Amino acid sequence: MGRQEKPVDPAAGPVAVFALALRQLRKEAGSPTYGTMARHATAYSAATFSRAAAGEQLPTLPVLHAYVAACGGDPVEWEHRWARVSDELASRAAESSDEPAPYLGLARFEPGDSDLYFGRDRLVHDLLALTDRHRVVAVFGSSGSGKSSLLRAGLVPRLRERSVPTAAVRLLTPGGRPLSRHREALRPADAPGDTWLIVDQFEELFTLCQDTGERNGFLAGLLAAREPGSRLHVVLGIRADFYPHCLTHTEFAQTIRRASLPVSPLTRDELRKAIIGPATARSLVVERALTATLIDEVHGRSAGLPFLSHALLETWRRRRGRTLTLEGYERAGAMRGVIAQSAEAAYARMDPAQAETTRQVMLRLITPGAEAPDTRRPTSRREIESTGDVRETRTVLDILARARLITLDGDTVDLAHEALITAWPRLHAWIEEDREKLRLHRWLTDAAEAWESVGRDxxxxxxxxxxxxxxxxFTTPADRGRLTTLEADFIAAGRATHRRGNRVRWTARAVVPLLAMMTVIAARLAWGQNRATRQHPLAAPAPYTTAAAVCPPPTRSRRRTRGS
Structure with missing residues (x-):
């Protein structure tokens, strides 16, 4: 058993409670000594295991795994428990500090974040040079490559700083009805200089817009910028896996073929700048060992930037003084599970009703792919809040936003990043469980909105x-509760039309046999009359009347012969 451990007061906080749970696990395993556990783990000393259960600080995730393995515990269960404690500690630290975070987590960089945007100087320069040669430019990159941040925090500030007069810089996303929504934005501003249209998440033209007329009209408005006198410049941010969709429009395909810029992964030097630059801007220090570890884990990964940013944010929340440390990074869960752990920690704090609301909210923000990857689906607060209790839904939205899982921008609700779709196993499982229903639901939502736009016929x-x-x-009360009022009204109107059509068809089915019967009767009567005419011709009425028939000629009477 070894020397007696110091008592731990559970009232001291979550770390103390966690330490007591570790001691209980060891007791249930037969109370092996820490020396025995160290010989089992080999990588850690007895003192390391003793400190893990001392209740003074939360052990790192690797140490926890070794401790639990030595005691025969469930590593998945303990990792979830550890994540909840880690997240609670980070939340307390963040709430007690007014210092702004130097990293944005899963959220994209916006124009106002340009002072924290590092590592993309070369790409910004190349993009500006391309826009000098072409009036319509496409930026292609995989999900997580940083193309949205490139447009917003890289390009937009540089455009506003140029000495050349700029009439306006308009930043937009297509949405479900791009032409109706952005018709005015497609026109140049009434001011000196050119107007710049930065269209981010251009793939929404194919995932959210189902109206071919809307799509083609919006494309025509963008392509009008090619004319030298248009006073328009267009820059499009497009997810790389939607490149084939762009080729279906011949004129658009010819345009982007001549003016496209791929967003390649950051080099090792660029990654170093992206890691250290934001910390330096906030007078912080990044431990060299942490920088080297992060570069090794992210370099060459086309979709690694959101994971890197989120890992750095969680490491900053667990910083030691003014320094971001490798230990803090490991306590956050490292790159392997930082997003999933943050999401699970936020989910674990919810009561059952909030958890179910979270499921419905997150699924509303997904467009399931059909022979294409699943994608994010920005939507309105009105749509989200109309599917349940408004107060509870708003509470859940606030929880998810504070956990950096979603973004709230005015009336728009969106996933913080598409990386969540695959990085959070729970969300991925929800999508797979409801994939067919989700596809039907997305069709229903689009059809209902189109119905409303034409006056609810x-x-x-x-x-x-x-x-x-x-x-x-959508038959059970729970399923119907997932529908918005508009969606429910649309279904009701469609059913009413269907019932009216059925009544017409049933009436027709009843009338047709009656008419057929009457036809048969009439035919039989006609047949009978015709037969009677053939049998008694003198009784048959004349088919038409003549003067001779009315006034027959006088007949000669035979002279009677009398006998003498």
Whole structure:
């Protein structure tokens, strides 16, 4: 058993409670000595295991794994418990400090974050040079490559700093009805200089816009910028896996073929700047060992930037004084599980009702792919809040926003980053469980919004196949509770039209046999009359009347012969 451990007061906080749980695990394993545990783990000393259960500080995740393995515990369960404590400690530290974070986590850089945007000087320079040669430019990059941040925190500030007069810089995303929503933005501003249209998340033109007329009209408005006298410049941010979609429009394909810029992964030197630069801007220091570890883990990964930024944010929350340390990074869960742990920690603090609301909110923000990856789906607060208790939904939105899982921008709710779709196992499982229902729901939402845009025509038609699918997927009270008022009204209107059509068809089915019967009766009567005419010709009425028939000629009477 070894020497007696110092008592731990559970009232001292979450670290003390966690330490007591570790001691209980060791007791249930037969109370092996720390020396025995160290011989089992080999990588850690008895003193390291003793400190892990002392209750003075939270052990690192690798130490926890070794401790739990030596005691025969469940590593997944203990990792979740550790993540909850780690996140609670980080939240307390963040709440007690007014110092702004130098890293944005999963959130993208905005124009106002340009003082923290490092590592992309070369790419910004190349993009500006390309816009000098072409009026319509496309920036292609994989999800997580940093193309949105490049446009917003890299390009926009440089455009505003140029000596050349700029009439306006407009930053927009297409949405579901791009032409209707941005018709005015496609026109040059009434001021000296050119107007710049920065269209981020251009793939929404294919994932959210279902109206071919809207899509083609919006494209035509963008392509009009190619004319020298248009006074417009267009820069598009497009996810690389949607490049084939862009080729379906011949004129657009020819344009981007001549003026495209790929967003390549950062070099090792650029990664070093992206890691150290924001910390230096906030008078912080990044431990060399941490910098080297992060570079090794992220270099060459095309979608590694959101993971890097989030890991740095969580490491900053666990900093030691003014220094970001490798130990703090490991306590945050390292690159392997930092996003999932942060998401799980936020989810674990919710009560059952909030957890279910979180599931519905997160799924509303997803467009499931059909022969394409799943994508984010920005939507309105109005849509989100109309599916349940408004107060509870707003509470959940606030929790998710503070955990950096979603962003709230005015009336728009969006995933903080598409990396969440694959990095958070729980969310990925929700999508897989509801994939078919999600696809149907996305169709329903788009169709209902289109129906509302034309004045809610009461005669709207929904195909019998679709109605059957809707009945199959949205029949229980829980399922119906996921629908917005607009979606429910759309289904009700479609069902009413279907019932009216059925009544017409049933009436037709009843009338047709009656008419057929009357036709048969009439035919039989006609046949009978015709037969009677053939049998009694003198009784048959003349088909038409003549003067001779009315006034027959006088007949000669035979002279009677009398006998003499």
């Amino acid at each position: 009461p005669g709207v038609r929904i195909s019998p196949v679709r109605l059957t699918q809707l009945d199959a997927h």
